[in-house]
Amino acid sequence: MSGSAGVKVTVWNEYRHERNDEQVKAVYPEGIHEALRSGLSSFGYEVGTATLDEPEHGLTVEKLNDTDVLIWWGHQAHDEVDDAIVQRVQERVLQGMGLIVLHSGHYSKIYKKLMGTSCALKWREADEKERLWVVKPSHPIVAGLPEYIELEEEEMYGEHFDIPDPDDLVLVSWFEGGEVFRSGVTYSRGQGKIFYFRPGHETYPTYYREPVLRIIANAVKWAAEERGASPYYGNAKPLETIVAKK
Amino acid sequence: MSGSAGVKVTVWNEYRHERNDEQVKAVYPEGIHEALRSGLSSFGYEVGTATLDEPEHGLTVEKLNDTDVLIWWGHQAHDEVDDAIVQRVQERVLQGMGLIVLHSGHYSKIYKKLMGTSCALKWREADEKERLWVVKPSHPIVAGLPEYIELEEEEMYGEHFDIPDPDDLVLVSWFEGGEVFRSGVTYSRGQGKIFYFRPGHETYPTYYREPVLRIIANAVKWAAEERGASPYYGNAKPLETIVAKK
Amino acid sequence: MSGSAGVKVTVWNEYRHERNDEQVKAVYPEGIHEALRSGLSSFGYEVGTATLDEPEHGLTVEKLNDTDVLIWWGHQAHDEVDDAIVQRVQERVLQGMGLIVLHSGHYSKIYKKLMGTSCALKWREADEKERLWVVKPSHPIVAGLPEYIELEEEEMYGEHFDIPDPDDLVLVSWFEGGEVFRSGVTYSRGQGKIFYFRPGHETYPTYYREPVLRIIANAVKWAAEERGASPYYGNAKPLETIVAKK
Amino acid sequence: MSGSAGVKVTVWNEYRHERNDEQVKAVYPEGIHEALRSGLSSFGYEVGTATLDEPEHGLTVEKLNDTDVLIWWGHQAHDEVDDAIVQRVQERVLQGMGLIVLHSGHYSKIYKKLMGTSCALKWREADEKERLWVVKPSHPIVAGLPEYIELEEEEMYGEHFDIPDPDDLVLVSWFEGGEVFRSGVTYSRGQGKIFYFRPGHETYPTYYREPVLRIIANAVKWAAEERGASPYYGNAKPLETIVAKK
Numbered sequence: 001m002s003g004s005a006g007v008k009v010t011v012w013n014e015y016r017h018e019r020n021d022e023q024v025k026a027v028y029p030e031g032i033h034e035a036l037r038s039g040l041s042s043f044g045y046e047v048g049t050a051t052l053d054e055p056e057h058g059l060t061v062e063k064l065n066d067t068d069v070l071i072w073w074g075h076q077a078h079d080e081v082d083d084a085i086v087q088r089v090q091e092r093v094l095q096g097m098g099l100i101v102l103h104s105g106h107y108s109k110i111y112k113k114l115m116g117t118s119c120a121l122k123w124r125e126a127d128e129k130e131r132l133w134v135v136k137p138s139h140p141i142v143a144g145l146p147e148y149i150e151l152e153e154e155e156m157y158g159e160h161f162d163i164p165d166p167d168d169l170v171l172v173s174w175f176e177g178g179e180v181f182r183s184g185v186t187y188s189r190g191q192g193k194i195f196y197f198r199p200g201h202e203t204y205p206t207y208y209r210e211p212v213l214r215i216i217a218n219a220v221k222w223a224a225e226e227r228g229a230s231p232y233y234g235n236a237k238p239l240e241t242i243v244a245k246k
Numbered sequence: 247m248s249g250s251a252g253v254k255v256t257v258w259n260e261y262r263h264e265r266n267d268e269q270v271k272a273v274y275p276e277g278i279h280e281a282l283r284s285g286l287s288s289f290g291y292e293v294g295t296a297t298l299d300e301p302e303h304g305l306t307v308e309k310l311n312d313t314d315v316l317i318w319w320g321h322q323a324h325d326e327v328d329d330a331i332v333q334r335v336q337e338r339v340l341q342g343m344g345l346i347v348l349h350s351g352h353y354s355k356i357y358k359k360l361m362g363t364s365c366a367l368k369w370r371e372a373d374e375k376e377r378l379w380v381v382k383p384s385h386p387i388v389a390g391l392p393e394y395i396e397l398e399e400e401e402m403y404g405e406h407f408d409i410p411d412p413d414d415l416v417l418v419s420w421f422e423g424g425e426v427f428r429s430g431v432t433y434s435r436g437q438g439k440i441f442y443f444r445p446g447h448e449t450y451p452t453y454y455r456e457p458v459l460r461i462i463a464n465a466v467k468w469a470a471e472e473r474g475a476s477p478y479y480g481n482a483k484p485l486e487t488i489v490a491k492k
Numbered sequence: 493m494s495g496s497a498g499v500k501v502t503v504w505n506e507y508r509h510e511r512n513d514e515q516v517k518a519v520y521p522e523g524i525h526e527a528l529r530s531g532l533s534s535f536g537y538e539v540g541t542a543t544l545d546e547p548e549h550g551l552t553v554e555k556l557n558d559t560d561v562l563i564w565w566g567h568q569a570h571d572e573v574d575d576a577i578v579q580r581v582q583e584r585v586l587q588g589m590g591l592i593v594l595h596s597g598h599y600s601k602i603y604k605k606l607m608g609t610s611c612a613l614k615w616r617e618a619d620e621k622e623r624l625w626v627v628k629p630s631h632p633i634v635a636g637l638p639e640y641i642e643l644e645e646e647e648m649y650g651e652h653f654d655i656p657d658p659d660d661l662v663l664v665s666w667f668e669g670g671e672v673f674r675s676g677v678t679y680s681r682g683q684g685k686i687f688y689f690r691p692g693h694e695t696y697p698t699y700y701r702e703p704v705l706r707i708i709a710n711a712v713k714w715a716a717e718e719r720g721a722s723p724y725y726g727n728a729k730p731l732e733t734i735v736a737k738k
Numbered sequence: 739m740s741g742s743a744g745v746k747v748t749v750w751n752e753y754r755h756e757r758n759d760e761q762v763k764a765v766y767p768e769g770i771h772e773a774l775r776s777g778l779s780s781f782g783y784e785v786g787t788a789t790l791d792e793p794e795h796g797l798t799v800e801k802l803n804d805t806d807v808l809i810w811w812g813h814q815a816h817d818e819v820d821d822a823i824v825q826r827v828q829e830r831v832l833q834g835m836g837l838i839v840l841h842s843g844h845y846s847k848i849y850k851k852l853m854g855t856s857c858a859l860k861w862r863e864a865d866e867k868e869r870l871w872v873v874k875p876s877h878p879i880v881a882g883l884p885e886y887i888e889l890e891e892e893e894m895y896g897e898h899f900d901i902p903d904p905d906d907l908v909l910v911s912w913f914e915g916g917e918v919f920r921s922g923v924t925y926s927r928g929q930g931k932i933f934y935f936r937p938g939h940e941t942y943p944t945y946y947r948e949p950v951l952r953i954i955a956n957a958v959k960w961a962a963e964e965r966g967a968s969p970y971y972g973n974a975k976p977l978e979t980i981v982a983k984k
Contacts, residue, residue, distance in 0.1 A: 094856055094900070096384070116852040117927050118832055120971035128976070129485075133651045133672050134474045138342070138434040142474035147652065156976075159625045159664065160639065160969035162832070162928055165905050167414070172651065172664060174672045177976025180625050180664045188384045189855050190900055228380045228388035231898035233858035238866070238894075238915025239375075340610055340654070360608040363681050364586055366725035374730070379897045379918050393898065402730075405871045405910065406723035406885065408586070408682050411659050418897065418910060418918045423730025426871050426912045435609050436654050477652035479612035484620070484648075484669025588876070621977075626966045630834070630926045634966035659906070680876045720872045720880035731867075 007224045008046045010067040011036045012059065014074040015051040017202045024202045032073050032200070035207045036216070043217040052077055057085050064088060068224045069098035071216070072105045073200065079109075086110050094190030095230070098223025100216060103200035106161075111196070114189050115163055121181070122158035128176040130154040130199065132183050139170045141184065141195065141218045149211040155201035157181045163196070171215075173198060184215070191227055195219040253470045254292045256313040257282045258305065260320040261297040263448045270448045278319050278446070281453045282462070289463040298323055303331050310334060314470045315344035317462070318351045319446065325355075332356050340436030341476070344469025346462060349446035352407075357442070360435050361409055367427070368404035374422040376400040376445065378429050385416045387430065387441065387464045395457040401447035403427045409442070417461075419444060430461070437473055441465040499716045500538045502559040503528045504551065506566040507543040509694045516694045524565050524692070527699045528708070532563075535709040544569055549577050556580060560716045561590035563708070564597045565692065571601075578602050586682030587722070590715025592708060595692035598653075603688070606681050607655055613673070614650035620668040622646040622691065624675050631662045633676065633687065633710045641703040647693035649673045655688070663707075665690060676707070683719055687711040745962045746784045748805040749774045750797065752812040753789040755940045762940045770811050770938070773945045774954070778809075781955040790815055795823050802826060806962045807836035809954070810843045811938065817847075824848050832928030833968070836961025838954060841938035844899075849934070852927050853901055859919070860896035866914040868892040868937065870921050874908045879922065879933065879956045887949040893939035895919045901934070909953075911936060922953070929965055933957040 013033035017024040028035050033049040040047045048067075050058025052074070064070070070089065074081070086109045093099050093114065101111045106119045130151045134142045158179030164187070171184030183198035197215060199206045206212055259279035263270040274281055279295040286293045294313075296304025298320070310316070316335065320327070332355045339345050339360065347357045352365045376397045380388045404425030410433070417430030429444035443461060445452045452458055505525035509516040520527050525541040532539045540559075542550025544566070556562070562581065566573070578601045585591050585606065593603045598611045622643045626634045650671030656679070663676030675690035689707060691698045698704055751771035755762040766773055771787040778785045786805075788796025790812070802808070808827065812819070824847045831837050831852065839849045844857045868889045872880045896917030902925070909922030921936035935953060937944045944950055 114854040116854045118971075122971060122974040124974050124976060126976060131670055134477070135651050135653075135674065136434060136657070137474035137477055137652055138437050138439055140471045140473065143472035146475045147477050156974070158974055159627050160629055160971075161627075162969070162971070164902060164925065164927060165628070165660070167903050168657070169661065172672045174666060174670060178623055178666060179974070180666045180672050182627065187902065188382065189902060191384050193384055225386045226389035227386065228383035228390075229392045231380070231383055231393050231900070233856075233860060233898075233900070236860040236862050236894070236896055236917070238862060238864060362606040362608045364725075368725060368728040370728050370730060372730060377916055381897050381899075381920065382903070383898055402728070404728055405873050406725075406875055407873075408723070408725070410656060410679065410681060411874070411906070413657050414903070415907065420912060420916060420918045424869055424912055425728070426910045426918050428873065433656065435656060477654070479610075479614060479652075479654070482614040482616050482648070482650055482671070484616060484618060626969070628926065629966035629969055630929050630931055632963045632965065635964035638967045639969050680874065683876050685876055717878045718881035719878065720875035720882075721884045723872070723875055723885050
C-alpha cells in the first residue's frame with residue numbers, strides 16, 4: 001500500500017490559472033497544490049506546498065534540502081521560473097530528491113533540463129475520454145490499481161512525445177480521437193528518481209480522483225525509497241597491488 | 247532499510263556439494279540454504295527452505311503459493327530438477343512471486359526458461375579478488391551499500407554473459423584476472439520480479455558476508471513489493487460507444 | 493532505405509487457414525507466406541518459404557543455416573510444431589539468425605520460448621480501425637514511414653501483453669474499441685535480433701499494404717546487420733600478469 | 739561492414755593540447771581531429787573537421803546542416819564553448835544528426851545538456867591496461883570486432899559514471915587498478931542517435947588503433963541510418979468519427 005511515515009513531499013504549483021480563470025477556479029478554488037496536498041496527506045505523507053510567486057518560487061535551499069519528493073505542476077508561466085532555481089532543483093534531484101512531473105509540466109524548464117530533449121507532443125482540448133492502461137503490472141507505482149483507469153474527460157496528449165526512452169514504461173493512454181501516449185514513465189538521474197504522469201488538465205477535477213491520487217502517492221513512495229551511497233567522483237586511487245607493481 | 251514484516255521467503259538449495267565435498271562442508275556445514283535462512287531471518291523475514299532431494303524438490307503447490315520470494319542456488323544437478331516443477335515455478339513467477347537466482351543458478355532450468363537464452367558465461371576458479379561496483383545507485387537493491395563491495399576470493403564469471411538486456415543493471419563486477427561481469431541484474435516477467443546476483447561460490451564463505459546478505463535482503467524487499475492488478479487475458483469487450491455504433 | 497542484396501529470408505507459415513477457410517482463401521489464395529515472399533522480394537531480398545506440413549516443417553538444419561532472417565506466422569496449430577524444431581530455431585537465433593514474429597505468432601512455441609513469459613493478451617474480432625503510432629522515430633525499422641499508419645480493419649490486440657520489457661518500443665497501436673498495444677517491439681537474444689510486429693489477421697489484406705511490408709522489410713535489414721564476434725563460453729585464462737603472480 | 743558512401747562526418751576537436759603540450763604534440767602532431775579524419779576516411783566516409791578557435795567554433799548553421807554525424811573531442815576548454823552553439827548542436831541532434839562523444843567529451847556542455855546529469859566519473863592517469871569487453875554482441879557498433887579489445891596504456895575512467903541508463907550498453911571496460919566503466923553506451927534523443935565511447939586520452943596513440951577506429955566507424959554508420967518521419971508537434975485534429983460525434 002501507498003503511504004509511508006516520515007516522507008516529506010513538497011507540491012510546487014505555478015498557481016496562475018486558478019486565480020485568473022473562472023473555470024479553473026471553480027474546479028480548484030484553493031489551487032491545484034492544495035488539492036494535491038490534501039489528497040496526498042491522506043496517504044500519510046507530510047506534505048507542504050510552494051508556488052511560483054513566492055520568493056525563490058518557494059524553493060529555498062532549506063526547503064529543498066528538507067524535501068524527499070518534489071511534485072511539479074506548471075503551464076503558462078514556465079519561462080518565469082528562474083534559471084538559478086531550476087539548476088538548484090536539478091542538483092537536488094541528482095543528489096537523490098525524487099521528482100514527479102505532472103501534465104503540462106512536461107514543458108517545464110526542470111523537466112526539459114533533466115531529459116535533454118524538447119519534450120514536445122501533440123495536444124487537443126476536446127473533452128475526450130482517456131483510458132490509462134497498465135503495461136507493467138509488476139511496478140510498485142500501480143500497486144493496488146486495476147488494469148486501467150478511465151477519465152471521462154481530459155485534454156488529449158499524443159505521440160510522438162519527444163522524451164528519452166524511459167527506464168520503465170508503466171502506463172499508456174488511449175484517447176477517443178485516435179491517439180496514444182506514454183502517460184506514466186520513470187527515469188533515474190544521478191541518485192534521483194523521476195516520474196512523469198500525464199493527467200491533470202486544469203479544467204477537469206482529475207486530481208480529486210482516487211486512482212489518480214493513488215498513482216501519485218505510489219510514485220512518492222517509490223521515489224523516496226532508500227538508495228545506495230553517494231558515489232565519489234574525481235581522481236581515484238588504484239588497488240594496492242597495482243601501486244606496489246609500479 | 248531492508249526487512250519487512252510478513253514477507254515469506256523460501257530458500258531453495260541443491261544441497262549436494264555440502265554433503266559430498268569436505269571443503270564445502272567445512273564452509274557450509276548445514277548447507278548454503280541454512281546460511282541464507284539464518285542471514286535473511288535477521289532482516290525480519292519469515293524464511294523457510296527447500297532442497298532438491300525432498301519430495302517435489304520441496305516445492306509443492308502449497309509451498310509456492312505461500313512463498314512471496316523464492317531464492318535459488320543450484321550447480322551440479324540442474325538436470326535432476328523435474329521439468330514439471332520448473333514449469334510450476336515459472337507459472338508462480340508470472341503470477342507475481344519474486345525470484346532471486348544466485349551464482350551458478352545462472353545455468354538452472356528455471357533461469358534459462360525465464361530468460362530464453364543460453365545463460366552461458368566464462369568462468370575460472372583461481373581465488374581471485376572481486377569488486378562489485380554499483381552502477382545504478384538510485385536502486386533500492388543497493389540501499390545502505392557503499393559504492394562497491396570487495397570479496398577477497400571468489401570464482402570468476404566473465405562476459406559475455408548470454409542474458410537478455412536487463413530492466414536494470416545494478417552491479418558490475420571487476421575481477422583480478424582481466425574480466426568484467428554484469429553481476430546484479432533485474433527483470434520483470436509477467437507479474438513477477440527477478441534478480442540475478444553473481445557471488446556465492448560454494449568454497450568461499452560469501453553468504454556470511456554482511457554486504458552480500460544485505461543485497462539479497464534488499465532484493466527480497468524489492469521483489470515482494472505490492473503490484474498492480476492481475477491483468478485479464480482473452481476475448482475482450484469494446485467501449486460501449488463502439489458497440490452502439492455497429 | 494530497406495532492401496539489401498544478399499540477405500536471405502525464409503517466411504514460415506502454418507498455412508492452414510488459407511486451405512480450410514474460404515474467407516481466408518479469398519484474401520490469400522496462395523497462402524500468407526506467398527504474399528510475404530512476393531512483397532519482400534520487391535525490396536531486393538532473396539526470399540524462400542517453409543510451411544508446417546513439410547517434412548521438419550520445412551526447417552531443416554541446412555535451411556536454417558542458410559537463413560539470415562526467419563519470419564514466423566502461425567495461429568491454430570502452434571501445438572503441432574515439434575519441440576525439437578523449436579529448439580533448433582532457438583539455437584539458430586542465439587547464434588545470430590534474425591527472427592520476425594507476426595501477429596498470432598505471439599503464441600507460438602518459439603516466441604514464448606525466447607521471451608520466457610506467457611505472451612498472453614486481449615483480443616477481439618470486430619473489424620476495428622487500428623492506428624500504429626511511431627514512438628521511436630530514430631529507429632531504422634520505421635525508416636521512410638510516416639508518423640502513424642492506419643489500417644481500416646484489423647483484429648484488436650490489447651494490453652496487458654505479457655512480454656518482457658523490450659529493448660526498443662517502436663510502435664504502439666490504438667484501437668477504436670478503447671485499447672492500446674505495444675505493436676512493434678525489439679529484443680536481442682544471444683547474437684540474434686528479434687522483432688515482434690502485431691498486424692496481420694488472416695481475414696484482412698494487411699500483408700499487401702505497402703507500409704506494412706516496408707516495416708517488415710526494414711526489420712529484415714535491421715535483423716541481418718553484421719554483429720560482433722561469437723563470444724567464447726567456458727573456462728577462461730587470466731591475464732598473464734595474474735598468472736605470473738600466483 | 740563499416741563504411742557507407744555519402745555519409746558526411748564532421749570531427750570537432752578542442753585542439754589545444756596538441757598545440758600547448760609537447761607530449762601530446764608528439765602523438766598527434768596535426769591534432770586529434772586530423773588523426774580521426776584520416777582514420778575514418780579510410781572507411782569511405784566524407785570527413786571534415788572543425789575546431790574551437792575557428793569562428794563559431796567551426797560549427798556554422800550551414801556546416802551542421804551538412805553534417806550527418808558529428809564527433810566531439812574536448813577536455814580543458816569545455817567552458818569556452820559558446821552556449822548558443824551548444825544549443826544549435828542540440829537542436830540538430832534532436833532533428834536527426836548523429837553525435838559521437840569521445841573520452842573527456844563526457845564533460846562537454848553538449849553531452850551534459852543531452853544527458854541531463856552531471857556526467858561525473860572517477861579517473862586516474864597511471865598508464866593502466868584497459869580491456870573493453872563486448873556485452874551486447876548483436877549490436878552493429880561492434881560489427882567485425884573480437885570479444886574484447888585491449889589497450890596497453892590508457893587513462894582510467896571508473897564508475898559510478900553519472901549518466902542516464904543507456905538505450906544499449908555495448909562495451910564495459912576493465913582497468914588494471916580495480917575499476918569498471920560503461921565505455922560504449924547508446925542513446926536516442928529526438929530523431930538523433932548518440933554514442934559515447936570512452937577511450938582516447940590525448941597522451942596515447944589510441945585513435946590510430948584499428949579496432950578503436952572501427953568502433954567509431956561502425957557508430958557513424960549506425961548513427962547515420964535512415965529513420966522515421968519527423969513527428970508533428972502541437973495542436974492536433976481528431977479522427978473524423980469523433981468530430982462527427984460532437
